[in-house]
Amino acid sequence: MGDILITEALTRRYGSLVAVDRLDLRVAPGERRAVIGPNGAGKTTLLDLVAGAIRPSRGRIRFDGQDISGYGPARRARLGIGRIHQRPAVWPSLTTLDNVAVAAARRRGGVGRSRRPAIELLDRLGLAEHAGVEAARLSHGQRRQLEIAMALAGEPRLLLLDEPAAGLSAVEFERLGAVLRDLPEGMTVLLVEHRLDLVYAFADVVTVLRDGQYVATGTPDEIRVSHVVRQAYSGAVA
Ligand SMILES: Nc1ncnc2c1ncn2[C@@H]1O[C@H](COP(=O)(O)OP(=O)(O)OP(=O)(O)O)[C@@H](O)[C@H]1O
Ligand SMILES: [Mg+2]
Structure with a gap:
């Protein structure tokens, strides 16, 4: 089976700022993928691009074999892309x-x-x-x-989570860990999170961004000890 989510040279500019720069991602069905990086790395912009909240300046997004680059957010939701926002959005x-x-x-x-x-x-x-x-x-x-x-x-097939642990109490944080662990096996998850303990416990694969640039992808064990990843975080407020 092919990858469920593929981004090809995905790029989003704000004026002269390149928030996401030619990003190539491939996420397998059922994979738990974390995306980490310092503030301003482009993590939320990436989730907004995948959810259809904003359009790419360049590049494509494929979901389950379909080019969804031109689809609006409602159509993507109907295809099975669900999300939570960095600032909770409820009625x-x-x-x-x-x-x-x-x-x-x-x-x-x-x-x-x-x-x-x-x-x-x-x-x-x-x-x-x-x-x-x-x-x-x-x-x-x-x-x-x-x-x-x-x-x-x-019941999304792809769940996009933007900092689900932010602002949670210790009890809520524990519960979140359990909820994430118990997600259906077939659900693909893209998790953006600053709490690296949660990231390393949850993710199969971790991708690191900084200033819109791709830095590295690896297993939690690889990323934890990676020199380039430490460099990406050095001097940055996480
Ligand atoms: N609507 C916008 N207009 C102009 N610049 C923007 C806009 N949205 C994001 N940016 C810029 O794009 C860059 C990436 O922002 P983004 O919110 O994706 O970062 P992030 O990795 O989610 O950071 P954080 O960890 O703080 O949530 C930042 O420099 C940000 O200021
Ligand atoms: Mg963000």
């Missing part, structure tokens, strides 16, 4: 449960009768007791976990 005036139910309905193309899958997801994310609470009243960490529940409700 603040809906309850926690309704946020997940709506996310699930969007995927299926209609509102389902049963709320049980949504309740089970909330339970896994530790949000069951907040099911009836307006999302606006949740803490930052809870909103982040809610967004993960919403993404999972869409």
Whole structure:
């Protein structure tokens, strides 16, 4: 079977700044791939490009054999690309449960009768007791976990996670680790994360970026001891 996600010379410019520079990535189906690098490396820009939130200045993106470079975000979501944002995006005036139910309905193309899958997801994310609470009243960490529940409700084939551990309490962080470990085997995951303990525990393969440039790809063991990776991080605020 071919790679599920391929980027070819993927490039995004902002004026004279090259946020992502001719990036060639190949991610296998079911792979857990982490993308790390200092602030401004282009990690969020990469996820935005794959999700279709922004368009490439150059280059292509292939998903499951299709060139999706010209597709909008909704079409990519229907193909099975799900994501969570660096700043959690939820519907603040809906309850926690309704946020997940709506996310699930969007995927299926209609509102389902049963709320049980949504309740089970909330339970896994530790949000069951907040099911009836307006999302606006949740803490930052809870909103982040809610967004993960919403993404999972869409049963994505490719899940894009932008700093899921940011702002979580120690308990929430532990739970996130368990949720990531328990993701369906066939789900491909692209994880952007500054918490390297989580990255090394979760990822099969790690790609390092800096200033939009590709630095290295390797197993967690290779990346942990890599000289070029240390250099990429040196002097940078991570
Ligand atoms: N809309 C935009 N307009 C102009 N420049 C942008 C825009 N979005 C991102 N950039 C720039 O592109 C570069 C890459 O940004 P990006 O957000 O992808 O980095 P990142 O690796 O996600 O960093 P962080 O770890 O801080 O989240 C940065 O220099 C950033 O300032
Ligand atoms: Mg970012």
